[in-house]
Amino acid sequence: MTTNQTTTDTPPAAIDPRLLVREAGFAGYLEEFKRKMKSGDLGSVPVVLGLILIAAIFQTVSGDFLNADNLTNITKWIAGPGLIAVGIVFVLLLGEIDLSLGSVAGVSAAIASVLSVRSGLNEWLAVLIAMGVGIGMGALHGFFFAKIGVPAFVVTLAGMLAWMGLQNSVLGDKGTVNLLNDGVIAKLDTYFLGDGDVFFTWAFALLGIALFGAGQLIDSRRRSAAGLAARPMSEIALRTGVIAVIGLVAAYMLNQDRGLPLPLVVFFGIVVVTDFVLRRTSYGRQIFAVGGGVEAARRAGINVAWVRISVFMISAGMASLGGLFIASQQGSADKLLGGGSVLMNSIAAAVIGGTSLFGGRGKTWSALLGILVIQSIITGLDLVHVNQAIQYMITGAVLLGAVVLDSVSRRTQKSSGRG
Amino acid sequence: MTGAPVLALRGVSKRFGAVQALTDVQLEVHAGEVVALVGDNGAGKSTLVKTIAGVHPIDEGVIEWDGKPVGINRPQDAQHLGVATVYQDLALCDNLDVVGNLFLGRELKKFGTLDEVGMEKRAKELLDTLSIRIPSVRIPIAALSGGQRQVVAIARALVGDPKIVILDEPTAALGVEQTAQVLDLVERLRERGLGVILISHNMADVKAVADTVAVLRLGRNNGVFEVASTSHEEIISAITGATENAVTRRQARLAEDAK
Numbered sequence: 001m002t003t004n005q006t007t008t009d010t011p012p013a014a015i016d017p018r019l020l021v022r023e024a025g026f027a028g029y030l031e032e033f034k035r036k037m038k039s040g041d042l043g044s045v046p047v048v049l050g051l052i053l054i055a056a057i058f059q060t061v062s063g064d065f066l067n068a069d070n071l072t073n074i075t076k077w078i079a080g081p082g083l084i085a086v087g088i089v090f091v092l093l094l095g096e097i098d099l100s101l102g103s104v105a106g107v108s109a110a111i112a113s114v115l116s117v118r119s120g121l122n123e124w125l126a127v128l129i130a131m132g133v134g135i136g137m138g139a140l141h142g143f144f145f146a147k148i149g150v151p152a153f154v155v156t157l158a159g160m161l162a163w164m165g166l167q168n169s170v171l172g173d174k175g176t177v178n179l180l181n182d183g184v185i186a187k188l189d190t191y192f193l194g195d196g197d198v199f200f201t202w203a204f205a206l207l208g209i210a211l212f213g214a215g216q217l218i219d220s221r222r223r224s225a226a227g228l229a230a231r232p233m234s235e236i237a238l239r240t241g242v243i244a245v246i247g248l249v250a251a252y253m254l255n256q257d258r259g260l261p262l263p264l265v266v267f268f269g270i271v272v273v274t275d276f277v278l279r280r281t282s283y284g285r286q287i288f289a290v291g292g293g294v295e296a297a298r299r300a301g302i303n304v305a306w307v308r309i310s311v312f313m314i315s316a317g318m319a320s321l322g323g324l325f326i327a328s329q330q331g332s333a334d335k336l337l338g339g340g341s342v343l344m345n346s347i348a349a350a351v352i353g354g355t356s357l358f359g360g361r362g363k364t365w366s367a368l369l370g371i372l373v374i375q376s377i378i379t380g381l382d383l384v385h386v387n388q389a390i391q392y393m394i395t396g397a398v399l400l401g402a403v404v405l406d407s408v409s410r411r412t413q414k415s416s417g418r419g
Numbered sequence: 420m421t422g423a424p425v426l427a428l429r430g431v432s433k434r435f436g437a438v439q440a441l442t443d444v445q446l447e448v449h450a451g452e453v454v455a456l457v458g459d460n461g462a463g464k465s466t467l468v469k470t471i472a473g474v475h476p477i478d479e480g481v482i483e484w485d486g487k488p489v490g491i492n493r494p495q496d497a498q499h500l501g502v503a504t505v506y507q508d509l510a511l512c513d514n515l516d517v518v519g520n521l522f523l524g525r526e527l528k529k530f531g532t533l534d535e536v537g538m539e540k541r542a543k544e545l546l547d548t549l550s551i552r553i554p555s556v557r558i559p560i561a562a563l564s565g566g567q568r569q570v571v572a573i574a575r576a577l578v579g580d581p582k583i584v585i586l587d588e589p590t591a592a593l594g595v596e597q598t599a600q601v602l603d604l605v606e607r608l609r610e611r612g613l614g615v616i617l618i619s620h621n622m623a624d625v626k627a628v629a630d631t632v633a634v635l636r637l638g639r640n641n642g643v644f645e646v647a648s649t650s651h652e653e654i655i656s657a658i659t660g661a662t663e664n665a666v667t668r669r670q671a672r673l674a675e676d677a678k
Binding site: 299302 | 493511512520525531532535536537
């Protein structure tokens, strides 16, 4: 910009009274928080409240919910459906839906187990092939959606049926393949880092807290060095403090039981990486842009078709990895894997966590928070011996509640001009 | 306005199915020149702009850039050449914040990741030099008023340091003060040696800032005028095709009779 010379003689602009001026310091942070709540920008507050409520209810009813053993199980079980939910978040950011992910997870588990158990192939190779096939299915969905123009809903509905058929034919007449004991796939679920060494749990928690705090500090330093509004130290301390308490309590609880479960590490790692991709890379920015306005994205020179195809590849890739974790958890791959309520739970998790069904708003952390809610409900209901039929109804009601919240907060945001 | 034009269209035609949107259109834009593109609704102004911007590839004719023929088949081609376009419908992403929109498609990066701090700083500088005031550069576009969105869209066109800026009805939705700001901005672009193509229905705006007026009528050229030496009425009649009607015929006959 060379226009600087032309404006040097103009007086400094008076502050426009309509501008949002945030008070410095902690009071400003509270003000901002109140304003966000009022304008419908609820963030993750409802989910956190929901989790506390769920834990409180089941703890009082069953008395076992907050046991270290139960909490550890929850952190293990969320990996499979949680990874599928991460895939769902990507697709929802485009404002689309992928109904095939349950079947993709099933096919992936079937291929990996049949190749490794029946054909005796190296397990790592079998896993790679299964994931490759899954990503290929995603590419196919993406191609029909982005290049041919078939609505994603229909493409993935067709995919759901077709891949379910593929899953059955891969598994053959016997139908169920038991995983190798102590094999790679079996260990996905059963392995605890360092065979339950408490050191790993503390190190993992402290590393996460340190990275979070350092990230906030560096960001704040850079912003104030550039003369921009930065988070005050008090706010950084508060945020890091909250994260630290959660992390350390979680680490303590895990160490009361078997230590740090591998599925939790993998799931957490993938959430962190995908969150980074979405927020800090131009590819992530492109996904948000396509979700917020296809025409605007196209005119900005973004290859919309490629973004769409690649997002469907990512979602299917996440689903195939999720399928392997589900297989590992049940010890076998069968015809029902990925069927039933798996897909619905994952979609519900993404939405409950705060990713909008209407596209352009969301983050992969919502997959983690949402699946925690869903899995806590399922586990809690199991603890108090509520039968499957009631579980479905309750999960359905929670999903509806989350979508209502999404729709209402969207309307509030519109009316207060923050859509 | 000496030397070869930065951008020249020679005999450009474009068809959409049964509709011949553009027929044999000529247009030249020099560095430091503001060309107003005027015409009635459906005259083909927007289509012409979209062919330059790469949204609709041309069917026939040649587009020349600095005197050399070039192919503009995709929006990226136009962007790489140095054409920036502000569309009437703005084409902003509602869910992204102002910074995200300003740098969409040409994000600043550091170590392969988005340089949010750098982008926010440049965005603020850019908006300050254009005296644009918005509540915050970190709120979503959906939260801005129509006028604010327009100035963000124009500011966005300048981020990539273009050579040609196309403004499609930039003042149509603006209040008095913001219109004046946009016209000031157009003059500042000319001072910086950019070519500006300004689509407008507002003759006052055109007379105020344009050097040349190119008139389109039913997808064809209908005259190119120097603004300084052309009256309001001449331009209007070229737009409406009123040069050929009962009144003008009578005037012509009376003039002949008078001889």
